[in-house]
Amino acid sequence: xxxxxxxxxxxxxxxxxxxxxxxxxxxxxxxxxxxxxxxxxxxxxxxxxxxxxxxxxxxxxxxxxxxxxxxxxxxxxxxxxxxxxxxxxxxxxxxxxxxxxxxx
Amino acid sequence: xxxxxxxxxxxxxxxxxxxxxxxxxxxxxxxxxxxxxxxxxxxxxxxxxxxxxxxxxxxxxxxxxxxxxxxxxxxxxxxxxxxxxxxxxxxxxxxxxxxxxxxxxxxxxxxxxxxxxxxxxxxxxxxxxxxxxxxxxxxxxxxxxxxxxxxxxxxxxxxxxxxxxxxxxxxxxxxxxxxxxxxxxxxxxxxxxxxxxxxxxxxxxxxxxxxxxxxxxxxxxxxxxxxxxxxxxxxxxxxxxxxxxxxxxxxxxxxxxxxxxxxxxxxxxxxxxxxxxxxxxxxxxxxxxxxxxxxxxxxxxxxxxxxxxxxxxxxxxxxxxxxxxxxxxxxxxxxxxxxxx
Numbered sequence: 197x198x199x200x201x202x203x204x205x206x207x208x209x210x211x212x213x214x215x216x217x218x219x220x221x222x223x224x225x226x227x228x229x230x231x232x233x234x235x236x237x238x239x240x241x242x243x244x245x246x247x248x249x250x251x252x253x254x255x256x257x258x259x260x261x262x263x264x265x266x267x268x269x270x271x272x273x274x275x276x277x278x279x280x281x282x283x284x285x286x287x288x289x290x291x292x293x294x295x296x297x298x299x300x
Numbered sequence: 301x302x303x304x305x306x307x308x309x310x311x312x313x314x315x316x317x318x319x320x321x322x323x324x325x326x327x328x329x330x331x332x333x334x335x336x337x338x339x340x341x342x343x344x345x346x347x348x349x350x351x352x353x354x355x356x357x358x359x360x361x362x363x364x365x366x367x368x369x370x371x372x373x374x375x376x377x378x379x380x381x382x383x384x385x386x387x388x389x390x391x392x393x394x395x396x397x398x399x400x401x402x403x404x405x406x407x408x409x410x411x412x413x414x415x416x417x418x419x420x421x422x423x424x425x426x427x428x429x430x431x432x433x434x435x436x437x438x439x440x441x442x443x444x445x446x447x448x449x450x451x452x453x454x455x456x457x458x459x460x461x462x463x464x465x466x467x468x469x470x471x472x473x474x475x476x477x478x479x480x481x482x483x484x485x486x487x488x489x490x491x492x493x494x495x496x497x498x499x500x501x502x503x504x505x506x507x508x509x510x511x512x513x514x515x516x517x518x519x520x521x522x523x524x525x526x527x528x529x530x531x532x533x534x535x536x537x538x539x540x541x542x543x544x545x546x547x548x549x550x551x552x553x554x555x556x557x558x559x560x561x562x563x564x565x566x567x568x569x570x571x572x573x574x575x576x577x578x579x580x581x582x583x584x585x586x587x588x589x590x591x592x593x594x595x596x597x598x599x600x601x602x603x604x605x606x607x608x609x610x611x612x613x614x615x616x617x618x619x620x621x622x623x624x625x626x627x628x629x630x631x632x633x634x635x636x637x638x639x640x641x
Contacts, residue, residue, distance in 0.1 A: 210434070210435050211345065211346070211435065212435055212436055212437035213345075213437065214345060214482075214618055214621060215621075216437045218433075218435065218436065218437050220430075220433045220434070222430060222433075246552055247550050247552070248549075248550065248552065255437060255438065257438070257439050257440070259429065259433065259439055261425065261426070261429040261454070261455075261456055262426055262429035262430040262432070262433060262439070263426055263430075264429075264430060264433060266433055266439050268437035268438070272548060272549045272550055273548070274617075274618060275345065275348065275618070276345075276348035276349045276350075276616070276617055276618055277487075277617045277618070278487055278535050278537065278566075278568055278615070278617060279535075279537055279548070281539065281545060281546055281547070281548045282546060282547075283346070283347075283348045284346055287546050287547075288546070288547055288550060290546075290547070291547075291550075291552045
């Protein structure tokens, strides 16, 4: 058992326009990426659960050529609006770090 | 890039955003590949609505000038165009004017140095593929003014250990040319109070305590201002750092185990005076808010500053995000040619 934080070379979040947040989970080694992909432990539903969202509000992409997974969610507050807590959307990936990946 | 007729078009992208910098040696190395033009985006919404609304740049003028100077001189020496997008962070008239002034200053007097160092960076198929992820909600479909870039069939192949060939990317022209239009407006004037809590009795009931502060402050504001300031005439907001200050409603951790919390009380109101008055009310209501564990007057918030509030001045928010269909692609972008000698 390992966490995504142990396995990924980079987990990041960022604005994708003013209304969406996007998460990139990127790997350095094809074998590690494939282990995560084939484990079935990282899915649209798992990401949705970590942000308290219904799965149909999460866009989820498996990007083989980039050795990466991508997920995008609606911003709870539009970027830069009065109640926005993270104008860059850069610190919102933390819950993904803890996702557990079975194996080895 | 390869056009349908097989002619190669070489584009030098000096940096992700003008003003953020790049190595002179990297530019020189790029120029050795004889690009047909230098392209550079100057825009970003990372700095929020402020630069757009106020007409200022996000990066310092000197930093933008440094990048512009190197790119302009390289382009002029090679006799190729330099194309800049979203000038001066937001691409509005005042931003364009700033960049135009900088270009005129640079063009009026300068010299050119190239430092021929070999940059240590390299591109791999994975790194190029990864770049399509950055700041895009969808990694495969990028909608632009004149059509959509479709990367779903793109192949990334290493030519050697530094160069990558991309094939299979498609461009689907839009039926109608469109321009994205963003606008920002003044949301009001803001004053904030920063405070911290160390009392474990308050920390263990923080959600309830915060709800009571909201209630106390709103009641007191209604007492003081009466009909002259409605409940919707100002915004009062409390951020709790150490609990969910960063993630707000997206925070999955509900149970906190900490010995200290930082609170940020924010008031946004029609005038600075009203904002600061409500901030002063907030300080008083918050620090003395009673809790059941103690009897007698308590002071439950530590305030590092005196006066406790900070005036943030005018604050802004985005208010327009539209797609415009101009009759002519150039009608929103007047062109003025300036000959600088």
